[in-house]
Amino acid sequence: MSLAPRLDLRQSQSLVMTPQLQQAIRLLALSNLEVEGFIAEELEKNPLLEATVPDDEAPVIEREAPPERDAPAAADELVLVGEGTGEAALDVDLGAESFHHDSPADGGGGMDGALGVSGVSGPGAEDGPDFDSFAAADLNLADHLLAQAGLAVDGADLFIAAHLIDQIDEAGYLTASLLDIANRLGVPLARVEAVLAVVQTFEPTGVGARSLAECLTLQAREADRYDPCMARLIDNLDLVARGDMARLRRVCDVDDEDLADMIRELRGYDPKPGCRYGGEPTQSVVPDVYVAKAKGGWAVELNNATLPRVLVNRSYYQELSGGPQDKSSKAWLSDCLASANWLVKALDQRQRTIIRVATEIVRQQEAFFLHGVAHLKPMTLRQIADVIEMHESTVSRVTSNKYLHCARGLFELKYFFTSAIQSADGGEAVSAQAVKSALRALIAAESPKAILSDDTLVEMLNAKGFDIARRTVAKYREAMNIGSSVQRRRQKALEGS
Template sequence: MALGPRLDLRQSQSLVMTPQLQQAIKLLALSNLELETYISDELERNPLLETGELTAENTGDGDGADVDAEPAVQGSDEILTSGPAEAESTLDIDVSGEQFSSNSLSESDGQPAGALDGTLGLNGATASSSGSGGEAPDFENMLVAETTLAEHLMKQAGAILSGAELFIAQHIIDQIDECGYLQCDLLELSHRLGVGLEEVKHVLTAVQSLEPVGVGARDLSECLMLQAKDADRYDPAMACLLDNLDLLAKGALPQLKRICNVDDEDIMDMVSEIRDYDPKPGLRIGGGDVQAVVPDIFVAERRGKWIIEINSATLPRVLVNRTYYSELEDGAQDKASKEWLNDCLADASWLVKALDQRQRTITKVATEIVKQQENFFREGVAHLRPLTLKNVADAIEMHESTVSRVTSNKYLSCARGTFELKYFFTSGIQSSTGGEAASAEAVKSHIKSLIDNEDPKKILSDDKLVKLLKEEGFDIARRTVAKYREALGLGSSVQRRRQKALQGKAA
């Protein structure tokens, strides 16, 4: 075979991922709060972007959807499957026109069929207060910084220690976690500080005398011991009990009575005393701010129809400042400045359109989820159906990866509570009667209900649970029952029998 240069003509398909397409895909996976941070960064980077105030004319447009309606949505799937030029034209905005076709997250082609009042959304926000234009008081700035556990302990240590001891105490306190437990080895700490081990132990004893009682312990047994000593209840019998907490967890009371050398009345008094102690004393002080889950989607039933609405309270209205663009364009003299300005305008236009399409795609996916799980919203978790990403993707003619991105890190609020969108996707359990399969969450709900209502004198074994579930129409194996029971945090029949016997004696 001769070697030499030649020309070949080949035909192939490829997907070109432009920066704009990558941005559109990234926006789908962000929650509303993450999107708010992303938009803030873009507002700082791009001078042509700004936030605007919502008006009664555009509030609710694109935010609500009727389950029975089929909105014409072009999501990221349609953008990705089309060619690069076609995709850019889809999301492009005519910069030569007098107005942009869509300047906000909430604008769409028209009012949805099942939408509520034009000025009031499902989240209870009126048109004048939605978005970023409201003048409500900034309560966040009124919050007083909460004292942390470390600061609380150092303030007390400074009153009883000084010099080298205070220095050692500071390093010990730095190693105490939010629950109040010491998370370091004393010998390692003594080597690091260049002091003797006995001196470190002496300072630790001083730290353990601080409030809250039990702080600075190295394990649960020591934490409870410190609280027992503070209550003047630490005697040899209590010491034996605290040294054998594993037996107490198993409910082995006869064995504990022999070890502690006490009778039934004394052992129950000791157990009752331990229950009053705090296993995590550090959480009483500080512990950090609790981050509440902010729903991205609201679902409510109105006149027999389900209404799906994006939470616009966490989405600022993004606009392209065309006036500022004209001013900058008049002042731009060199080619580089004009190119930069045009790039800013193109990026701003794309972002506005991509945000609008993100909202439409989320609404479409949420609408299909509500359709598929309507019985859950009406009847509860026992009626949750098996559902996969493919079921939803096929129904709305999108790819599974798009549905996966939409349902990631997003929460839905309804009359039954707030749920992550992933919650509605569960595997199926075959029906023993040949009917429709049930979801794993529904089976877990039935298992929990059976165990909660079991007779303390007739604890249900896993085999008995299998039999009862089959009578209710669930064809499930014993190992699956055990797996679901453990996932719910419920002990075995032996553990539950001991626990309920212990509770009965304590009562």
């Protein structure tokens, strides 16, 4: 065996994660709104891309059907060859069906096609005015308090009031120590306390309090209900929380009727007065997939209104490539064309993959769509992946950050994947969500005089056919933010007082 250096030529194969391949995988996990933002960035960078505006005619749509066994796995195929595969028709004729219309382009009666695959609305689409854009921004708590401070105090006191307001959190509570504020501003503590007393007279009542008891005290004084009995009740909020009525009667020196009246008054106060103002605007969830009942089956459609249709402007490419250009310009133009072609294919493949996964979810969970959560079946990502011949990780990405809208409401696609609970009679396993639904119904129907313990709940669930342990009942109850039997008994006692 020679130890001398030499050159060898060898062949090997490896999967290289190119930037485009990584981006194609990431696209699967994005919601329609996130993809819309990504497309907007690509439109700015690539002059060969353009978002088309839908015509007055019906959009170009396509029908989805159960995947055939000999068809390549769409998302996985994109990873390997970067190309999409065609899809067959779903087992439902939507030509005569009335379906959800998410834009004027979808309107005009029944659909001529079936399941939407590529988006049709984009910049310039005539969807009507966006009235949300005309809404004025909500007045936040700090601005509301500063406006009142400008009318109540002036000079140095206004500066102190502004500093105090800056230390009030979104719930309306003062979070800083008055002594620290006095030392920081170099003013006497008594003056800071005097200004705080003025701030505590502002709307909403209870703002500027340093504790829950002080917040309730301010509101009781405003309502002219702060008598010695109410003061003792507020000083003993821990007894109220425990529902210790006997001790509260002794502490407040009142009878049952007066105590019940005081507690009703106390329950009418706002423990977080600052939450009425400002805060982050509520973000509505936009569905990515629509599901509706149709003759002989189910219609599954992508939400085209949130996804513009992107095309490659080949005429502009011909115009640019036909003109004078140097080597670097030619390479840049070729890169733009390759990037544009890839994006169009990746988006088309993403939408086809979502439709395939959503269609299979609907098929396997048809009982849920017909009868409700009690009929939700246990299902795993692997079950869907095996049927549509994709990798489990691909199904996981497709179901991330995606929402499905149906007649029963809006659900995240991950909602349909639940663990299995064995049946008590040896029958078919049931979904954990179905057990939670049954548990919630039992607790909601319990009598205030007969609160159900976890052991009793286990027996009742076993009678319904759910083989479930006590610790599982406790875990599900806590996950749904339902208190224990002791906590519920105290809550019922307070409500009935």
